[in-house]
Amino acid sequence: AEPAEDGYAGEQDGGCRLYPGHIPTSPLQKALLAAGSALVALYDPYRHDMVAVLGETTGCLVLPNLRDKMKNDPEGSRVLQERPRIRLSTLDVEGLRRLPDGTLGREYLRFLEDNKVSPDTRMPAKFVDDEELAYVIQRYREVHDLMHTMLGMPTNMLGEVVVKWFEAIQTGLPMCVLGAAFGPVRLNARKLQVLATELIPWAIRSGRNANCILNIYYEQRWEQTVASLREEMSIFPPPAVRV
Amino acid sequence: VYQVFENVAQKYDIMNDSMSLGIHRLWKDVLLHKMNPSPGTLLLDVAGGTGDIAFRFINYVNSVRERQLRRKLKNHQNLSWQEIADSYQEEAVKPFGDSQVVVCDINKEMLKVGRQKAQRLGYSEGLSWVVGNAEELPFGDEKFDVYTIAFGIRNVTHIDLALQEAYRVLKPGGRFLCLEFSQVNNPLLSRLYDLYSFQIIPVLGEVIAGDWKSYQYLVESIRRFPPQEEFKAMIEDAGFLKVDYQNLTSGIVAIHSGFKL
Numbered sequence: 289a290e291p292a293e294d295g296y297a298g299e300q301d302g303g304c305r306l307y308p309g310h311i312p313t314s315p316l317q318k319a320l321l322a323a324g325s326a327l328v329a330l331y332d333p334y335r336h337d338m339v340a341v342l343g344e345t346t347g348c349l350v351l352p353n354l355r356d357k358m359k360n361d362p363e364g365s366r367v368l369q370e371r372p373r374i375r376l377s378t379l380d381v382e383g384l385r386r387l388p389d390g391t392l393g394r395e396y397l398r399f400l401e402d403n404k405v406s407p408d409t410r411m412p413a414k415f416v417d418d419e420e421l422a423y424v425i426q427r428y429r430e431v432h433d434l435m436h437t438m439l440g441m442p443t444n445m446l447g448e449v450v451v452k453w454f455e456a457i458q459t460g461l462p463m464c465v466l467g468a469a470f471g472p473v474r475l476n477a478r479k480l481q482v483l484a485t486e487l488i489p490w491a492i493r494s495g496r497n498a499n500c501i502l503n504i505y506y507e508q509r510w511e512q513t514v515a516s517l518r519e520e521m522s523i524f525p526p527p528a529v530r531v
Numbered sequence: 532v533y534q535v536f537e538n539v540a541q542k543y544d545i546m547n548d549s550m551s552l553g554i555h556r557l558w559k560d561v562l563l564h565k566m567n568p569s570p571g572t573l574l575l576d577v578a579g580g581t582g583d584i585a586f587r588f589i590n591y592v593n594s595v596r597e598r599q600l601r602r603k604l605k606n607h608q609n610l611s612w613q614e615i616a617d618s619y620q621e622e623a624v625k626p627f628g629d630s631q632v633v634v635c636d637i638n639k640e641m642l643k644v645g646r647q648k649a650q651r652l653g654y655s656e657g658l659s660w661v662v663g664n665a666e667e668l669p670f671g672d673e674k675f676d677v678y679t680i681a682f683g684i685r686n687v688t689h690i691d692l693a694l695q696e697a698y699r700v701l702k703p704g705g706r707f708l709c710l711e712f713s714q715v716n717n718p719l720l721s722r723l724y725d726l727y728s729f730q731i732i733p734v735l736g737e738v739i740a741g742d743w744k745s746y747q748y749l750v751e752s753i754r755r756f757p758p759q760e761e762f763k764a765m766i767e768d769a770g771f772l773k774v775d776y777q778n779l780t781s782g783i784v785a786i787h788s789g790f791k792l
Contacts, residue, residue, distance in 0.1 A: 311743055316730050317734055320731065321734050321738065324735075324738035325737075325738060328738055328739075337741045338741075341737065341738075414743070
């Protein structure tokens with residue numbers, strides 16, 4: 289048999305493909321992937337694909353809870369039904385640029401440009417064995433950048449750790465918990481101090497207090513100011529430290 | 532297939548070591564010992580991408596040559612001055628350059644990695660890198676003494692064409708050598724091997740190279756390849772004589788050999 293166009297042929301062991309990009313895996317494979325991706329992500333945090341794989345292979349217990357949280361919220365269930373995706377091709381970049389400073393859209397665009405990141409580099413889900421849950425984790429990944437904007441954290445190591453603490457409280461995803469616990473290993477003493485005394489306590493308080501971050505239809509709120517959205521979501525304003 | 536190897540080129544060697552736990556090095560060493568090339572041999576290594584066979588060939592031929600020189604020196608301890616001067620003339624005319632390897636691969640990325648490796652490891656003479664398709668080689672008839680293809684022929688769409696081309700470019704008396712994954716003859720080992728191949732190798736591919744699908748393809752292409760006897764018959768069909776095979780590691784790989792006589 290010849291390989292199919294994507295260089296991949298034949299039946300997959302363990303099941304059929306539920307969505308484009310889905311790779312069915314046996315429990316053994318998931319366990320090996322989880323262990324392997326954890327080690328590689330720790331060794332080389334810039335292997336974003338490994339962080340993604342870790343999230344997918346360890347998230348199976350938590351993702352249904354997140355999906356239910358979305359279902360039980362009117363705005364969240366709309367997101368779940370309409371399945372919006374944040375992509376450069378669908379964003380009206382110039383429109384966002386024209387928005388006033390302080391609005392979600394303008395600040396999100398500024399965040400993307402300052403940190404030289406793009407929503408299109410987010411890996412699609414591969415190892416989640418449920419099509420709806422695959423969307424939930426995809427949405428979580430795309431909302432992550434918006435979290436940076438909402439929390440006012442840059443994409444350096446310290447900023448990422450703070451966002452991970454917030455997300456760990458909010459979502460309970462094991463990957464966030466691991467990232468929050470092991471991320472600080474790579475920070476120097478001064479940063480660790482700021483982290484421990486100011487940033488983590490704030491992230492925890494905000495995470496506990498806030499509504500579920502997946503329940504906001506961000507794409508319909510570009511014109512809302514970040515401050516007002518923070519208040520609506522009950523996220524406390526960030527402490528005045530340089531990150 | 533092309534895209535698979537484009538993705539795979541940079542991490543090819545690391546993946547080989549990880550998947551075979553380094554055993555692929557031993558398999559390639561056995562291939563060279565079987566070949567037993569003498570200085571002056573012209574080798575064509577097809578699908579030779581990152582140069583593993585080519586470098587081993589050069590090392591082998593160099594060590595044979597060194598042994599020859601040492602033996603000559605021992606025998607020539609009592610030469611006259613004139614005879615010594617004459618022998619200097621001889622060696623000036625015959626530098627290493629009479630043994631040569633042409634590494635041919637359809638994939639430029641693999642060749643690039645091979646060239647970089649050659650530079651890094653210090654191989655400078657006697658190596659050429661040519662882009663080409665095993666089914667239609669860019670060489671004239673009867674040019675090479677030995678033709679090797681290591682872990683490449685299973686990726687060729689029309690294996691019979693590749694075998695015919697191998698026959699064409701070999702000189703009379705030339706040897707065809709193929710190192711390839713084959714069928715395991717031990718039932719218990721076969722089950723373990725299947726488990727390892729299907730469960731672990733794609734995971735290694737994802738974790739090390741970020742590429743599950745290419746390594747899934749690899750495992751499947753191994754299963755699709757004809758078993759030892761069938762492949763032997765295909766080689767005979769291309770005109771080779773005294774075709775034989777040697778199983779390594781209980782048939783996980785096999786070396787098939789044939790002569791153009």
